[in-house]
Amino acid sequence: MPDGGCPLLHARGRDGVVGCRGAARGLLEALAERFGRDKTLVVTLGAEGSAELRGGIFSQAAAYPSEGTHRFGSGDAFAAGYLYAHLGGEHYARVRAELAVTPLQFGNAVAALKRGIAGDIAVVTADEVLAVLRGGAARFR
Numbered sequence: 001m002p003d004g005g006c007p008l009l010h011a012r013g014r015d016g017v018v019g020c021r022g023a024a025r026g027l028l029e030a031l032a033e034r035f036g037r038d039k040t041l042v043v044t045l046g047a048e049g050s051a052e053l054r055g056g057i058f059s060q061a062a063a064y065p066s067e068g069t070h071r072f073g074s075g076d077a078f079a080a081g082y083l084y085a086h087l088g089g090e091h092y093a094r095v096r097a098e099l100a101v102t103p104l105q106f107g108n109a110v111a112a113l114k115r116g117i118a119g120d121i122a123v124v125t126a127d128e129v130l131a132v133l134r135g136g137a138a139r140f141r
Contacts, residue, residue: 024051025058040086042104044078044111050104061104065137068116077122081110081129091126101133109133 028041032053035041040054051060085092085103095101109132114122 024048024060025053028053028058042082044075049108050078050082052104059102059104061102061108064108064112064132066112066115067137068112068114070115070118073117073120073122074111074114076120077114077124078107078111080107080122082107091129095130095133099133105133112137 024043024045027043028051031041031043032039037056040052042050042052044050045060045063047063049061049063051058082103085096085101085106092101092103092106095106106129109129110122110124112132113124113128117123
């Protein structure tokens with residue numbers, strides 16, 4: 001961006017980021033006041049999924065079911081999946097054409113898969129993400 005600012009801000013809702021607390025919409029509105037409404041603002045909501053405020057439009061996506069309990073790294077996995085989709089990754093473009101999936105849903109699917117993988121790195125395949133997006137539960141590996 002010309003002003004050196006960041007066009008995307010990701011935060012974890014349960015942390016009370018920058019002193020903001022409350023429901024996802026209120027948190028994102030408060031972040032927009034602080035960081036600017038010209039940005040895409042994203043917040044993860046743990047077991048409740050994720051939400052974003054993009055271009056003044058609020059949207060929220062539920063978390064996908066997972067048999068896993070390894071929370072460590074799932075926020076990073078969400079961010080990686082969301083950014084991949086937000087930036088128009090090739091696999092996301094195919095999945096979006098087939099299933100009309102949003103970047104929030106794509107990120108939530110990657111996070112669900114990560115919860116079934118021990119350790120802090122989410123090594124997942126395009127087919128695994130697609131299976132979750134089609135309604136399959138993320139399983140342990």
